[in-house]
Amino acid sequence: MRCGTRYGALLGPLLAGGDLPDLVERAAHGLGLPERGRYAVVVLGAPVPAAAVAEDPDVEVLDADGTRWCWCGSGDEGRDGAGGDVAVVLLGAAGPAGAVARLGERGAGPGGMSPVVGSLAELGAARRLAGTALLTCAPGAREVVRLDERLPAALLVSRPELSARLLAEVFGPLLALVPAERAVLVGTLEAWLECGGSVGRAAVRLRCHRNTVFNRLRRLERLTARSLSRPRELVDLVLALDVLRLSSGPA
Structure with missing residues (x-):
């Protein structure tokens, strides 16, 4: 040492x-x-x-x-x-x-x-x-x-049993997708968040058409039964995304 x-x-x-x-x-x-x-x-x-x-x-x-x-x-x-x-x-x-x-x-x-x-x-x-x-x-x-x-991620890792429940409750149908399909939707959500909720900027970052980004986000909303336009539901999605990021499994 x-x-x-x-x-x-x-x-x-x-x-x-x-x-x-x-x-x-x-x-x-x-x-x-x-x-x-x-x-x-x-x-x-x-x-x-x-x-x-x-x-x-x-x-x-x-x-x-x-x-x-x-x-x-x-x-x-x-x-x-x-x-x-x-x-x-x-x-x-x-x-x-x-x-x-x-x-x-x-x-x-x-x-x-x-x-x-x-x-x-x-x-x-x-x-x-x-x-x-x-x-x-x-x-x-x-x-x-x-x-x-x-701090939000720290709260999640401090209560792993609740974090696991949050991930299953919010992202359960998303996790059931094949890994490649799931990664596309998760990556699109991450890009959209990093771009301040701008579909256009996210499309530039992802090198795809803005309609592609929009369609992916709408599909993610349907799968999770949560809307990106409702603040409380957006909080659920962001926290579940943090749990997924911190897990050892693939996105």
């Missing part, structure tokens, strides 16, 4: 949910970290790339904007998909968006980042939320995502 044994020893109890004052004080003193500050936790689904850590595992990585990375060792594989490493991040001027960008530049991923917390005592909660963010990454993805940008 390339990650710092000193960091793991001092921050590990906090990441596991401990928040006793003596644990916080010992970690802060031993690592030179402020007890209160803008912290986030990153959980990776694969080992951290060598480019993201120092050669000496007990030397922290410091970014130009002042972001400090304390890599603490491997996550608990199976609990949240984390077969990789965990980092406590003291955020710099670029904030969480800058930290996620740096992970992408260093080839890390998939991964999840927690919301910002205000103290070392909150690392346990941040660790759990970072693990939930990781679960919102689609199978095979290399992205590092922030929980704050994936």
Whole structure:
């Protein structure tokens, strides 16, 4: 394991949910970290790339904007998909968006980042939320995502039995189609959503006639018994699409 044994020893109890004052004080003193500050936790689904850590595992990585990375060792594989490493991040001027960008530049991923917390005592909660963010990454993805940008999907992965029910209830007839036919309809819905509900722009993206897009969407509406023009029914379709994206099966 390339990650710092000193960091793991001092921050590990906090990441596991401990928040006793003596644990916080010992970690802060031993690592030179402020007890209160803008912290986030990153959980990776694969080992951290060598480019993201120092050669000496007990030397922290410091970014130009002042972001400090304390890599603490491997996550608990199976609990949240984390077969990789965990980092406590003291955020710099670029904030969480800058930290996620740096992970992408260093080839890390998939991964999840927690919301910002205000103290070392909150690392346990941040660790759990970072693990939930990781679960919102689609199978095979290399992205590092922030929980704050994936809240609907995070709700879905937090209740897998309800997610499975939602998928079956909304997309049941769609899932009964042959894979190639299903993929065309799902891909058209995705393109339409990404194009802000514009049939014309979706047609350009899909390289087909706008009437083709329109007909595919109407067929999807018939199959799901939900209308894209009714906001509550559109929410059902979008959430079911997220469940499908997060599942390991083919689209």
